[in-house]
Amino acid sequence: MINIAVLGYGTIGSGVVEVLNTNGESIAKRAGDQINIKYVLDRKEFPGDPVMEKLVKDFNIILEDPEVKLVVEVMGGIEPAYTFVKSALLNGKSAITSNKELVAKHGAELLKIAKEKNLNFLFEASVGGGIPIIRPLNQSLTADEIVEITGILNGTTNYILTKMSEDGLDFDTALKNAQSMGYAERNPAADVEGQDSCRKIAILSSLAYGMQVDYEDIYTEGITHITDIDIKYAKAMDARIKLFASSIRENDEKVYAMVAPMMIKADHPLYSVNDVFNGIFVRGNVIGDVMFYGSGAGKLPTASAVVADIVDAAKHLEKNIWTIWSSKKLELTDIKQVAHQFFIRVKGDVASLKDKVWELFGEVEVIKADGVDGEMAFLTSVLTEEEINEKISKLPNVLNMIRVRF
Amino acid sequence: MINIAVLGYGTIGSGVVEVLNTNGESIAKRAGDQINIKYVLDRKEFPGDPVMEKLVKDFNIILEDPEVKLVVEVMGGIEPAYTFVKSALLNGKSAITSNKELVAKHGAELLKIAKEKNLNFLFEASVGGGIPIIRPLNQSLTADEIVEITGILNGTTNYILTKMSEDGLDFDTALKNAQSMGYAERNPAADVEGQDSCRKIAILSSLAYGMQVDYEDIYTEGITHITDIDIKYAKAMDARIKLFASSIRENDEKVYAMVAPMMIKADHPLYSVNDVFNGIFVRGNVIGDVMFYGSGAGKLPTASAVVADIVDAAKHLEKNIWTIWSSKKLELTDIKQVAHQFFIRVKGDVASLKDKVWELFGEVEVIKADGVDGEMAFLTSVLTEEEINEKISKLPNVLNMIRVRF
Numbered sequence: 001m002i003n004i005a006v007l008g009y010g011t012i013g014s015g016v017v018e019v020l021n022t023n024g025e026s027i028a029k030r031a032g033d034q035i036n037i038k039y040v041l042d043r044k045e046f047p048g049d050p051v052m053e054k055l056v057k058d059f060n061i062i063l064e065d066p067e068v069k070l071v072v073e074v075m076g077g078i079e080p081a082y083t084f085v086k087s088a089l090l091n092g093k094s095a096i097t098s099n100k101e102l103v104a105k106h107g108a109e110l111l112k113i114a115k116e117k118n119l120n121f122l123f124e125a126s127v128g129g130g131i132p133i134i135r136p137l138n139q140s141l142t143a144d145e146i147v148e149i150t151g152i153l154n155g156t157t158n159y160i161l162t163k164m165s166e167d168g169l170d171f172d173t174a175l176k177n178a179q180s181m182g183y184a185e186r187n188p189a190a191d192v193e194g195q196d197s198c199r200k201i202a203i204l205s206s207l208a209y210g211m212q213v214d215y216e217d218i219y220t221e222g223i224t225h226i227t228d229i230d231i232k233y234a235k236a237m238d239a240r241i242k243l244f245a246s247s248i249r250e251n252d253e254k255v256y257a258m259v260a261p262m263m264i265k266a267d268h269p270l271y272s273v274n275d276v277f278n279g280i281f282v283r284g285n286v287i288g289d290v291m292f293y294g295s296g297a298g299k300l301p302t303a304s305a306v307v308a309d310i311v312d313a314a315k316h317l318e319k320n321i322w323t324i325w326s327s328k329k330l331e332l333t334d335i336k337q338v339a340h341q342f343f344i345r346v347k348g349d350v351a352s353l354k355d356k357v358w359e360l361f362g363e364v365e366v367i368k369a370d371g372v373d374g375e376m377a378f379l380t381s382v383l384t385e386e387e388i389n390e391k392i393s394k395l396p397n398v399l400n401m402i403r404v405r406f
Numbered sequence: 407m408i409n410i411a412v413l414g415y416g417t418i419g420s421g422v423v424e425v426l427n428t429n430g431e432s433i434a435k436r437a438g439d440q441i442n443i444k445y446v447l448d449r450k451e452f453p454g455d456p457v458m459e460k461l462v463k464d465f466n467i468i469l470e471d472p473e474v475k476l477v478v479e480v481m482g483g484i485e486p487a488y489t490f491v492k493s494a495l496l497n498g499k500s501a502i503t504s505n506k507e508l509v510a511k512h513g514a515e516l517l518k519i520a521k522e523k524n525l526n527f528l529f530e531a532s533v534g535g536g537i538p539i540i541r542p543l544n545q546s547l548t549a550d551e552i553v554e555i556t557g558i559l560n561g562t563t564n565y566i567l568t569k570m571s572e573d574g575l576d577f578d579t580a581l582k583n584a585q586s587m588g589y590a591e592r593n594p595a596a597d598v599e600g601q602d603s604c605r606k607i608a609i610l611s612s613l614a615y616g617m618q619v620d621y622e623d624i625y626t627e628g629i630t631h632i633t634d635i636d637i638k639y640a641k642a643m644d645a646r647i648k649l650f651a652s653s654i655r656e657n658d659e660k661v662y663a664m665v666a667p668m669m670i671k672a673d674h675p676l677y678s679v680n681d682v683f684n685g686i687f688v689r690g691n692v693i694g695d696v697m698f699y700g701s702g703a704g705k706l707p708t709a710s711a712v713v714a715d716i717v718d719a720a721k722h723l724e725k726n727i728w729t730i731w732s733s734k735k736l737e738l739t740d741i742k743q744v745a746h747q748f749f750i751r752v753k754g755d756v757a758s759l760k761d762k763v764w765e766l767f768g769e770v771e772v773i774k775a776d777g778v779d780g781e782m783a784f785l786t787s788v789l790t791e792e793e794i795n796e797k798i799s800k801l802p803n804v805l806n807m808i809r810v811r812f
Contacts, residue, residue: 019549019692029616029730030548124546130693132538132546139545140530140538142436143425143713210435269699272678286425287536287710290700293675294693304693307549315728322721324435 001034002314005062007084008075009042009051012098012125015303016072017051020310027307031314038068059084063091070313072306073097082106089113089121094317096309098125098302104199104215107206108327115320122309122321127200128153128278130301131294135312137207137282138323144284146208150246153200155276155296156184156191157223157243161261162274165240170228183276183297193222194243194259201245204280205257207323208247211330213257219335221260230400232369233343233377239263240271241402256333263343263404336386341404343367345377347397360391375399408437408720411445411468413490414481415457418504418531419446421709422478423457426716433713437720444474465490469497476719478712479503488512495519495527500723502715504531504708510605510621513612514733521726528715528727533606534559534684536707537700541718543613543688544729550690552614556652559606561682561702562590562597563629563649567667568680571646576634589682599628600649600665607651610686611663613729614653617736619663625741627666636806638775639749639783645669646677647808662739669749669810742792747810749773751783753803766797781805 071088085095114121124134163174178184202215247257269291273279278296295301353376364378477494491501520527569580584590608621653663675697679685684702701707759782770784
């Protein structure tokens with residue numbers, strides 16, 4: 001029997017308990033031993049819930065119990081999660097987390113401690129909910145040099161963009177819809193402004209390149225500036241707008257990383273990733289293109305990933321599972337040098353704008369969308385962020401600018 | 407330094423050598439040690455190829471060299487592959503294979519020997535080429551009871567069906583096209599008659615349910631009966647025809663498995679898996695739906711999966727990686743009891759056929775396709791194979807019958 005402690009009895013914590021109860025028998029077979037939840041740490045009371053028997057409020061009880069071999073941190077936030085996980089590792093207990101902030105900020109350090117102690121620090125659930133992506137990156141794509149990771153990593157924004165596209169909703173209505181469905185929080189900033197995706201792509205990039213990618217260094221743009229008019233243009237071009245989190249190694253070996261809405265067409269493997277689903281596209285120099293798809297959030301899919309980590313840690317109680325993520329910082333390409341094609345909308349009538357636009361961008365074609373007047377829309381050639389910003393500054397009344405990967 | 411031997415210097419074998427040369431440095435970092443190919447076994451000569459230095463023709467040289475820790479079997483076929491792999495394991499060497507016939511037939515036995523000897527028998531490349539699916543099933547989806555695996559597991563047939571759909575080709579022309587592109591062999595029977603997919607779904611099912619699924623027990627239907635007329639009807643219904651290899655656990659806990667062309671619509675996660683790509687959809691009772699997508703064949707993608715196994719085996723030289731696949735046979739549901747909706751085409755004119763069809767199938771709607779006359783096409787309700795066969799036997803001149811998952 002392997003005793004574990006679950007830190008936090010919120011949505012994911014209660015999901016972990018539920019999954020261990022539901023599939024306990026087959027999980028024991030795969031782990032090679034019965035998994036027993038000895039403690040659940042939470043400040044709240046849960047009257048009538050059988051978890052009450054295991055509930056403790058003091059983390060030291062867990063820390064000082066030598067029977068506890070694994071702690072499962074599903075509280076979220078940096079503190080006290082960081083202190084708890086670090087002290088657990090230092091006290092000879094493996095640690096599992098679903099906490100993307102913790103992993104993005106302290107992943108390299110916690111992995112180093114785990115390795116020194118011959119323990120494990122696992123975090124499959126921190127990116128892509130239930131989708132297996134951390135373990136495949138660490139253990140399956142080991143023959144490859146990764147040249148691109150692009151993910152739709154946030155279910156809330158993907159749901160909003162899907163609803164805007166399918167039902168013709170504007171952003172605010174689609175957001176309210178997402179909130180009423182329980183897909184968006186009352187304060188949706190971390191999702192809609194791209195910070196959630198940013199932390200997740202920082203984690204994936206650090207694993208892919210084996211060096212620390214700081215999320216603060218990643219250019220991050222959310223979806224709050226995407227309007228129903230943009231969606232109409234996307235439709236006119238048979239395209240969709242998705243919030244992409246990318247890190248790409250270019251020919252010169254330098255990596256750039258960014259989170260931004262992207263227009264894509266049906267030939268892109270992530271085109272069909274709709275609603276709250278996530279998809280992660282990986283390109284290797286040998287394997288070519290692979291894609292992983294599934295539920296990026298939700299109580300049970302996320303708990304499934306946490307429990308898969310519990311099984312893996314239980315099978316490797318005295319063997320560190322090698323993960324290459326050095327604390328050495330990866331210097332990213334300056335965003336100014338990153339190049340894309342752009343979709344641009346300028347306010348005014350085409351006749352009076354055309355000369356100026358052609359002077360700046362060449363003889364671009366004017367794009368029309370159903371029922372949209374009083375503006376000129378077009379696609380640029382491939383330009384760096386520096387070039388586009390310089391050109392844009394010379395145009396009056398730019399309504400929107402969206403990167404394009406056609 | 408870890409010495410390995412590669413058995414077979416054909417497409418995949420030379421790919422493995424190429425990948426180890428190209429990405430040697432990062433592979434060594436991930437394996438924790440340099441991987442050195444000490445021997446390559448092949449009966450042929452390769453004048454001018456640096457591999458000549460390592461070439462041997464007698465497997466016993468490899469078997470008796472205690473320095474060789476891993477053998478990599480990429481010859482294909484049952485013999486001598488089975489004898490080589492088994493004797494390698496019995497002589498204390500871990501074994502890796504890309505050979506689906508070998509794994510489908512002898513997987514349970516070879517895994518048992520590996521476990522008893524505290525070695526590993528790994529076979530990621532045997533299904534889905536480069537797509538990580540074996541390792542995720544064994545190590546990532548461990549919190550779940552798998553309730554469905556459905557894959558597009560054969561690139562050749564998927565390419566043929568895609569070309570028929572996109573370019574309006576008939577089967578023979580699309581097959582010749584696939585042969586000229588090098589995607590189909592001169593004798594394409596194993597692909598187009600579904601046997602390749604059958605062996606692969608047998609392997610995935612054995613891993614998902616932990617018991618032996620014999621490929622001989624799996625109902626297998628190829629794509630040779632799919633015509634350009636069927637594709638026209640599929641288009642009229644906004645559907646596509648894909649060769650599905652499925653195993654599904656039904657409510658009564660029994661599993662059925664089948665390989666057959668299937669009509670699906672855009673809401674199915676495998677709808678966008680086109681050309682030579684493969685996709686594998688997995689449904690778990692906790693994780694919900696996940697999908698894995700990538701190149702299902704080809705020299706480098708397949709070699710990438712083989713080398714990932716080499717890395718994993720190198721990291722676990724003295725630790726068996728637990729795989730649950732007992733030799734106990736899983737009794738599959740009798741195919742007669744499996745139920746689907748069916749698309750049916752009957753020769754004759756609608757006016758004279760309608761009464762008979764309605765008598766057998768109820769008041770079904772007649773489906774029309776562009777430029778197709780002289781036949782009546784319709785969708786049935788959900789019927790078992792036994793029921794459909796009985797009804798079909800009462801209809802004269804049935805032109806085709808394709809299962810439907812709308």
